[in-house]
């Protein structure tokens with residue numbers, strides 16, 4: 001299959017390209033598209049054969065359900081059995097935006113989209129190209145991140161092309177995404193809303209709208225119960241090199257990483273470093289990548305996956321990363337980084 005990549009300007013969306021994308025989606029084909037979090041791989045969510053193509057393209061386990069993307073609030077009743085009060089409040093506050101809500105599904109949503117579950121995850125993305133494409137494609141677009149299963153989520157159209165060239169007919173290139181890590185997922189099927197995946201919308205932000213919110217205990221590294229979001233049990237985003245996170249005061253971290261790099265280089269092991277604008281000049285050796293500045297969380301989150309992909313292209317066999325605990329999105333960033341590192345942490 002030949003993959004066409006079309007550049008789309010989000011401030012001046014080309015109607016012809018949206019019609020082309022919409023027609024493909026209505027025929028049951030796949031279209032990759034930008035959202036404010038990461039690039040998605042879209043298919044008609046109400047057509048299980050179309051959804052099946054997503055699993056095949058990604059090599060995704062079939063028990064891992066897809067998020068259904070909508071563009072208008074009016075679209076929600078058709079796919080849900082009931083809309084909890086909390087969902088209405090959260091939608092009013094955070095949609096369109098990086099929040100996915102799990103609710104009971106209606107019969108219209110095939111099990112092929114929900115991985116056999118009786119619930120459906122729904123999100124209205126805050127990206128003009130995504131919204132236009134969803135409307136042209138019939139209003140219900142199932143979309144996981146547009147990466148091959150196990151690779152970092154794509155934050156640029158070129159990342160999508162690296163994984164999906166020859167596999168999907170169309171990639172809409174809307175440039176770099178803004179947030180860079182996937183949406184917050186909150187489950188509203190129980191009494192107390194539960195965060196299944198941390199993201200840009202934090203627990204505190206949700207609590208301001210709906211009161212008590214809990215975090216799925218299955219997300220803890222040492223949890224005996226599996227995470228409630230089936231996708232969170234897989235080791236995503238694993239780079240080819242061994243990744244370790246070095247945690248401690250900034251001074252101690254820089255010193256430790258430099259010592260480890262020196263040891264590795266003496267053994268001839270090519271080593272990577274993930275630092276920040278505040279520290280990169282202090283790493284004299286190794287392949288040094290800058291995540292962004294600690295004064296701007298979005299600069300950190302938006303570079304994470306791209307840097308992991310860049311290291312896959314390098315000769316690095318081991319990577320040491322600084323830790324990113326602080327800030328509103330700290331837990332979301334660390335959740336992704338810890339998974340990529342297989343939870344390997346060096347405390348200093």
Ligand code: TXA
Pocket residue numbers: 035037038039040041064065066067100102114117119120121123125143144145146181182183185196197228229230231232
């Ligand atoms: O930001 C995002 O959410 C991106 C963009 C494209 O919108 N999408 C995304 O999709 O991250 P994906 O497939 O990579 O991750 C979806 C996660 C998986 O962990 C999956 O298990 C969980 O959502 N999920 C989907 N439906 C669910 C459901 N009914 N109950 C529990 N978890 C669900």
Ligand code: MG
Pocket residue numbers: 144145153
């Ligand atoms: Mg994903």
